[in-house]
Amino acid sequence: MNFVHSTLKDLRVALDTKQVSAAELAEVFLARAEKALALNIFLHIDRGLTLGQAREADARIARGDVGALTGIPVAHKDIFVTKDWRSTAGSRMLADYVSPFDAAVVEKLGAGAGMVCLGKLNCDEFAMGSSNENSAFGPVRNPWNPVKIPGGSSGGSAAAIAAGLTPAATGTDTGGSLRQPAAMCGITAIKPTYGRVSRFGLIAFASSLDQGGPMAKSAEDCALLLEAMAGFDERDSTSLNSNETKTPILARFSEAFGSGERASAGSPLQGVRIGVPKEFFGAGLAPDVANAVDAALSEFEKLGASCVEISLPRTSLSIPAYYVIAPAEASSNLSRFDGVRYGHRTRKYNDLAEMIANSRAEGFGAEVKRRILTGAYVLSHGYYDAYYLQAQRVRRLIGLDFQEAFKSCDFIMGPVAPTTAWDIGAKNNDPVAMYLEDIYTLGVSLAGLPGMSVPCGFGDGNMPIGLQIIGNYFDEGRMLAAAHQYQQVTDWHTRRPEAFA
Amino acid sequence: MKLTPDDLKRIAHLARITVSDADVAQLETQLNGIFGLIDKLQAVDTKGLEPLSHPLDVIADMTQRLRVDLITENNQREVNMANAPSQENGLFLVPRVLD
Numbered sequence: 333m334n335f336v337h338s339t340l341k342d343l344r345v346a347l348d349t350k351q352v353s354a355a356e357l358a359e360v361f362l363a364r365a366e367k368a369l370a371l372n373i374f375l376h377i378d379r380g381l382t383l384g385q386a387r388e389a390d391a392r393i394a395r396g397d398v399g400a401l402t403g404i405p406v407a408h409k410d411i412f413v414t415k416d417w418r419s420t421a422g423s424r425m426l427a428d429y430v431s432p433f434d435a436a437v438v439e440k441l442g443a444g445a446g447m448v449c450l451g452k453l454n455c456d457e458f459a460m461g462s463s464n465e466n467s468a469f470g471p472v473r474n475p476w477n478p479v480k481i482p483g484g485s486s487g488g489s490a491a492a493i494a495a496g497l498t499p500a501a502t503g504t505d506t507g508g509s510l511r512q513p514a515a516m517c518g519i520t521a522i523k524p525t526y527g528r529v530s531r532f533g534l535i536a537f538a539s540s541l542d543q544g545g546p547m548a549k550s551a552e553d554c555a556l557l558l559e560a561m562a563g564f565d566e567r568d569s570t571s572l573n574s575n576e577t578k579t580p581i582l583a584r585f586s587e588a589f590g591s592g593e594r595a596s597a598g599s600p601l602q603g604v605r606i607g608v609p610k611e612f613f614g615a616g617l618a619p620d621v622a623n624a625v626d627a628a629l630s631e632f633e634k635l636g637a638s639c640v641e642i643s644l645p646r647t648s649l650s651i652p653a654y655y656v657i658a659p660a661e662a663s664s665n666l667s668r669f670d671g672v673r674y675g676h677r678t679r680k681y682n683d684l685a686e687m688i689a690n691s692r693a694e695g696f697g698a699e700v701k702r703r704i705l706t707g708a709y710v711l712s713h714g715y716y717d718a719y720y721l722q723a724q725r726v727r728r729l730i731g732l733d734f735q736e737a738f739k740s741c742d743f744i745m746g747p748v749a750p751t752t753a754w755d756i757g758a759k760n761n762d763p764v765a766m767y768l769e770d771i772y773t774l775g776v777s778l779a780g781l782p783g784m785s786v787p788c789g790f791g792d793g794n795m796p797i798g799l800q801i802i803g804n805y806f807d808e809g810r811m812l813a814a815a816h817q818y819q820q821v822t823d824w825h826t827r828r829p830e831a832f833a
Numbered sequence: 834m835k836l837t838p839d840d841l842k843r844i845a846h847l848a849r850i851t852v853s854d855a856d857v858a859q860l861e862t863q864l865n866g867i868f869g870l871i872d873k874l875q876a877v878d879t880k881g882l883e884p885l886s887h888p889l890d891v892i893a894d895m896t897q898r899l900r901v902d903l904i905t906e907n908n909q910r911e912v913n914m915a916n917a918p919s920q921e922n923g924l925f926l927v928p929r930v931l932d
Contacts, residue, residue, distance in 0.1 A: 432915070525889075540887060570898075573898075651870060652872075655870060670849075673925055674918070682928075683928050684927050684930055687927065689851040690851050693852070701850055702867070704850065705845060705848055706867055722877070724885050724886060726874055728891065735892065762866075763866065764867060780888025
């Protein structure tokens, strides 16, 4: 057994029965990362740090201080700060930055759950992008075909799972950044309800949208990871502390659909209503993606679920609303980078104002600047009402549309992205074309709802396709359970790119 | 609405980002493309709707949680200054502001 494509459950058994130690497991994955450098997935690996954490995990296992994830490797999107590994956010601005503290997610999975950190994963600069080409450290290549993008912004995380460089990874989603790369790399990911996972130590892009989540090979693995990542954190002012968030996700996951008569009869999803939004299947959806998603919906019907047509009438408006709100929040959040306290400082200046403006001009990449400038404009005097407040009002309409839809269904399903991964460079110089690709994921982000991507087939050129599962607030456990049922009767999630099998 | 080169220079100044004339020419095309997309919001009737700043405000009143105004951090001056591009005697160094 080489453990490279094992599930987290299997790794747990292997560690507990001494088939492998945490240190040996870390070595296996570090060695694979070293052989896959051409994909540009990792931004920082430090063998010594990783093996130090692995030895600690082995000590915990030896004394019986073991949770579900102790000793299992994980890699973090380089948007979560870590006090040992560099934290760059994929930006030249933070190229040498070392954080004085660990992000809440890093702490929970590391010191808390006992996972072993393999290093930091490439991503679009400040998580802004849908293709990973906006990283200051070069694009990540898709393990299924290295001329293709892996999706973004959590592209390094998705590619790392697909290539078998780590069994688990973290990512973040502001407008689709967990779901879209998961779809394009053929892996499973979930963006939780806004407020489930602490944003403390997540380098901020758009604070009312940013949400961390797990990426792995299956829904069951994601359930284990999300359980360990989620929870109230007083250091994040929008972290939720309600009754709904106190119920363990894993308990909901295990209880739903999994047992009793229905499961044995082969229709565990009997009675589950799947809303299929007609706006997700119009012009613009590639035929190969449409076919795979249709087939997945039929599979859910075979499991006992029924499909109902629903409408999300403002789907197309989610693009303009998002591209006002996210840049507005970005322009505010990124004002902290001034070359004074940390981050890049220019060598060319005559006074303080020039030093700040030149540092920002040199430190930020083109897409980040476009968003800061867009944001500064929509927040500026005379435009705030017409753009920013109007976008927030449309955001309310979008949120209400989803609540209306959930009156007639339990989950909403459709495609994650209109196409499979495109060629690196194909849309690089056309920001509007790139933004339009986010059409199916932005509404969920604006509404703060949980959304998943589950592998559901392959399209032209053998590139992976993802099915999006959208749930109502706090319904992550049941969404993961429904996806798990689908993964019991399909094997798309077990397929690996040949070069990394 | 169409952004002019002067608008772009004004925004770049507001955002404290130095832009060259070549940058402005490229930004003019790209940002006008983006605003062409964004301007679709203007046609939407949103009369009587409250702006939504916290997404879960759709289902519940999401008042911002406040904490007691107490010191919760230890003094970590050295750790916090470790990333400073320039420092002296525990202070951040910047070009002279006052003569």
